[in-house]
Amino acid sequence: MKLSLGFSPCPNDTYIFDALVNHKIDTEGLSFDVHLEDVQTLNEWALEGKLQCSKVSYGVLPLLLDQYKLLNAGGALGVGVGPLLIARTPEKNMADSSNWTVAIPGRHTTAHVLFSKAFPEVTQKRFMLFHEIESAVLNGEVDAGVIIHENRFTYQQKGLHKIIDLGAYWEETTRSAIPLGGIVVHQSVDKKIAQQLNQLIVQSILYSDHQYPLLSDFIQEHAQAMSDEVMRQHIGLYVNEYSKDLGETGKKAIHSFIEEYERMNQLSIKADDIYW
Known part of the structure; x- marks a missing residue:
């Protein structure tokens, strides 16, 4: 059976899915039509129900629950992994x-939700691709920017300054880890297939863990000229125990994130049965 599968070209996602989509493990009869796109594109596609399986931001999850359910494996949660608000000057x-x-x-x-929680008074927002934000701040298009992914490790090299760690603010105020992105499977997919995929993702991560710190060609070719050091920092930050199993924590x-989303947007979301 072939499934359409979307994830980002970022090192944490290619690390997680490398062995699965490149058949380095036994995929038990499953094959994949792979789409590598930035997370905003994947979010928009998920709202359209375009792919059967996809990485999405938790910021869009509340809007997807009528179409998709969440896998326990393959996502990114953690402590100390949140977005940063940066500006041209430290003052x-x-x-x-x-x-x-x-x-x-x-x-x-997720970055939008965490920023809005910390700065509810800010109404002038400009939505753009994550890799365009540093330049927008540097050239004065915007006063500040929220950065994610590998930009966490490179913004200082460009002379930019951290104003606040939005992830730390979330952790301090909610006493919970930061939900960044998860893997959703369309509800039209058979439950056994979804659960099979979940287990294969775990096996794929374990395969990459066994190879690490070696970085596969698949990871490197999609990493947009990152150094090996930055790729490993990226993987170390975003691939952790939550990537194999969400667990109760x-x-x-x-659920804390969904509750915050409800509060911010004055919505009531049915989230009782969101997992496969």
């Missing part, structure tokens, strides 16, 4: 934040 006056224009890596992203963090 950015947070008291003036209501007048800021801020670049956000997509409307339906991970699920608690996701």
